[in-house]
Amino acid sequence: MAQVSINRDLGEWGLSTDSGERARLLQSPSVDIAPKSEGEAPPGGAGGGTTSTLGAIFIVVNACLGAGLLNFPAAFSTAGGVAAGITLQMAMLVFIISGLVILAYCSQASNERTYQEVVWAVCGKLTGVLCEVAIATYTFGTCIAFLIIIGDQQDKIIAVMAKEPEGPGGSPWYTDRKFTISLTAFLFILPLSIPREIGFQKYASFLSVVGTWYVTAIIIIKYIWPDKEMTPADILNRPASWIAVFNAMPTICFGFQCHVSSVPVFNSMRRPEVKTWGGVVTAAMVVALAVYMGTGICGFLTFGAAVDPDVLLSYPSEDVAVAVARAFIILSVLTSYPILHFCGRAVIEGLWLRYQGMPVEEDVGRERRRRVLQTLVWFLLTLLLALFIPDIGKVISVIGGLAACFIFVFPAGGRWSVTESSWSHWEPSSLARPQPTPFLWIFWHKITASQRIISLCCWTQEPIS
Numbered sequence: 001m002a003q004v005s006i007n008r009d010l011g012e013w014g015l016s017t018d019s020g021e022r023a024r025l026l027q028s029p030s031v032d033i034a035p036k037s038e039g040e041a042p043p044g045g046a047g048g049g050t051t052s053t054l055g056a057i058f059i060v061v062n063a064c065l066g067a068g069l070l071n072f073p074a075a076f077s078t079a080g081g082v083a084a085g086i087t088l089q090m091a092m093l094v095f096i097i098s099g100l101v102i103l104a105y106c107s108q109a110s111n112e113r114t115y116q117e118v119v120w121a122v123c124g125k126l127t128g129v130l131c132e133v134a135i136a137t138y139t140f141g142t143c144i145a146f147l148i149i150i151g152d153q154q155d156k157i158i159a160v161m162a163k164e165p166e167g168p169g170g171s172p173w174y175t176d177r178k179f180t181i182s183l184t185a186f187l188f189i190l191p192l193s194i195p196r197e198i199g200f201q202k203y204a205s206f207l208s209v210v211g212t213w214y215v216t217a218i219i220i221i222k223y224i225w226p227d228k229e230m231t232p233a234d235i236l237n238r239p240a241s242w243i244a245v246f247n248a249m250p251t252i253c254f255g256f257q258c259h260v261s262s263v264p265v266f267n268s269m270r271r272p273e274v275k276t277w278g279g280v281v282t283a284a285m286v287v288a289l290a291v292y293m294g295t296g297i298c299g300f301l302t303f304g305a306a307v308d309p310d311v312l313l314s315y316p317s318e319d320v321a322v323a324v325a326r327a328f329i330i331l332s333v334l335t336s337y338p339i340l341h342f343c344g345r346a347v348i349e350g351l352w353l354r355y356q357g358m359p360v361e362e363d364v365g366r367e368r369r370r371r372v373l374q375t376l377v378w379f380l381l382t383l384l385l386a387l388f389i390p391d392i393g394k395v396i397s398v399i400g401g402l403a404a405c406f407i408f409v410f411p412a413g414g415r416w417s418v419t420e421s422s423w424s425h426w427e428p429s430s431l432a433r434p435q436p437t438p439f440l441w442i443f444w445h446k447i448t449a450s451q452r453i454i455s456l457c458c459w460t461q462e463p464i465s
Contacts, residue, residue, distance in 0.1 A: 049267060049268035049269055049270060049272070050268065050270065051268040051270065052270060053269070053276060053279075053280060056265055056266075056268070056277075056280045056284075057284045057287075060258055060262065060265060060280060060281060060284035060285075061284045061287050062209050063258035063261045063262070063265070064255065064256055064284065064285070065208065065212040065288060065291055066208060066212060066255075066332070066336065067145070067146065067149050067212075067332065067333055067336070068251070068255040068396070069255060069295045070149065070215070070309075070310045070329070071251045071255075071309055071310065071311075071392065071396050072251060072252075072255060072295050072296035072299065073219075073295065073296050073298075073300040073302075073303070073307045074251070074300075074308065074309045074311065075251035075252060075296060076248070076299075077236065077300055077305050077307050078244060078247050078248040078251075079244065079245050079247075080236050080238050080240060080244050080245060081235070081236040081237050081238055081300075082297055082300065082301070083237070084238065084239045084245055084248075085296055085297070085300070086297075088248060088252065089252055089289060089292070089293060090289075092249070092252055092253075092256070093289060095408060096259075096407055097278075097281055097282055097285055099407050099412075100259060100262050100281040101274060101281065102411045102412075103115070103118065103259060103263055104262070104263070104272075104274050104277040104278075105274050106118050106121075106122050107266055108272065109122075110122055113264060113267045114263055114264055115135075115259065115261075115263045115406070116131050116132050116135060116347070117263075119131040119410055132347045132350065132351055133351075134405055134406070134410075135260060135343070136344045136347045136348050137402060138260075138344075138399055138402040138403065139340045139341065139343050139344030140344055140381075140382065141395060141398055141399035141402065142340050142399055143340055143341055143378070144382045144386050144389065145392055145396060145399065146336060146337045146340070147185060147189075147337070147382060147383060147386030148386050148390065148391075148392045148395060149329060149330075149333050149392060150181055150330055150333055150334070151386065151390070152312070152392065153327075153329055153330050154177070154180045154330070155177055155180075156312070156313065156323070157317075157326055157327070158175050159317045160323065162175055178387045181383070181387060182383065182387070184334075185383050188334050189334060189338065190375075192334075192335070192338040193337070193338045193342070193375050193378075193379060194371070194375050196368075196371060207328075207332055208332040208335075208336060210328065211325075211328030211329055211332040212291065212332075214324070214325055214328050216294050218322060218324075218325045219294070219295050219298050219299050219311065220294050220295075220298045222298075222302060222315065222321075222322070223299070223301055224298075227316065227319070229316060230302060230303070230315070232301065232303055232306070233303065233304035233305045233306035234304050234305045234306075235300075235301065235304045236304075236305060249400070249404065250396060250398075250399075250401050250403070250404065251396055251397075251400055252400075253400045253401070253404040253407055254399055255288075256285070256288060256292075256403075256407070257403035257406055257407060258284075259406045259407055259411075262281070295311070299311040299314075302314075309392050309393035309396075310392050312325060312326055341375070344378070345374050345375065348374060349371075
């Protein structure tokens with residue numbers, strides 16, 4: 001699940017008379033990129049960033065890992081068992097890595113430094129707007145999922161602290177799920193979401209990594225040494241149908257989606273080269289695969305077909321080790337919500353300013369009032385939807401489809417929009433901004449024949465996901 005970072009002051013926005021420059025963000029944790037200027041050499045030259053190769057691997061891993069791993073055991077159940085789940089993940093991993101490499105090459109070719117800017121440059125205005133809308137919708141849905149996760153974990157923790165049975169009957173009003181989610185959101189999330197700067201993002205990233213590794217370790221340990229009261233239901237050995245396998249794709253896409261933040265990470269490297277980047281994303285995806293596969297396999301085998309969409313809900317409330325895992329997840333989500341909200345808010349801000357045709361410099365005076373209004377509307381809508389959509393599986397199925405767009409559709413969709421002749425007079429080394437052209441054309445000339453086939457297959461699978 002993508003973690004993102006943001007620029008901290010106006011000098012880092014690279015402001016210009018283009019009113020869309022305000023949406024230049026979706027950076028990853030610890031990413032340090034100098035503002036782009038006219039005539040600047042493309043990435044790959046001497047003007048690289050400060051991130052080492054090992055640091056880039058850590059950032060990409062951090063961008064992948066998150067609360068989405070809670071749904072992976074249910075994804076294995078949906079796919080039809082361990083064999084089907086592993087096969088699906090391994091097959092999709094090829095698509096995911098290929099997409100990350102395509103994005104890096106397109107960023108280098110177009111001299112753009114964020115995902116949406118690359119889409120604008122390579123696919124044109126309409127696709128660029130659709131991309132920004134998709135980013136805003138994705139971050140909005142993810143914020144809803146975060147609030148649902150908070151409610152799920154709080155229900156278990158409160159049940160133990162209050163020493164009362166779980167469920168709505170006979171519980172005091174202050175233990176009601178809607179009240180606890182609302183109280184937590186107003187006390188912690190809203191104050192963290194209003195500021196223009198989010199300086200704690202590095203600490204949040206570290207906390208998220210620690211939390212996800214701890215959750216994975218607990219799930220594996222509980223499978224090896226299960227409690228007596230935990231008995232698995234039916235263990236599926238094969239999928240009921242191919243459609244059932246594809247139904248697990250949104251969860252996998254949601255878990256592995258780091259493509260939006262990958263472009264800034266690539267440009268932050270000391271030597272942003274496509275070959276080096278291929279090694280970075282391959283290593284990062286292998287680490288993420290190990291975490292997700294360990295969680296998915298052990299969680300599924302522990303509870304079988306009865307596993308909850310949020311796997312931690314399947315464990316007894318009284319388990320202390322699992323309670324610590326729930327606390328880790330809550331803290332991680334509390335700090336991740338403001339970051340995701342900031343990114344969605346800034347994309348909306350950029351779209352609004354572009355629609356108004358208003359340069360950023362002329363609109364700074366009303367920025368605070370508009371920011372507070374946007375934050376309140378966003379916060380209240382996500383809270384209301386989280387209160388009345390208690391099943392996180394339904395939310396992930398929707399935002400997982402959007403994640404598939406970032407992984408598959410935007411990198412490959414332009415292949416059919418223009419002909420190869422559009423690129424006949426433009427070379428990647430040129431500083432000129434390219435005309436709207438397909439991501440996959442670059443892929444067609446730079447990646448091997450087998451990877452081309454994978455990308456085409458990926459396009460045909462997207463509607464199913």
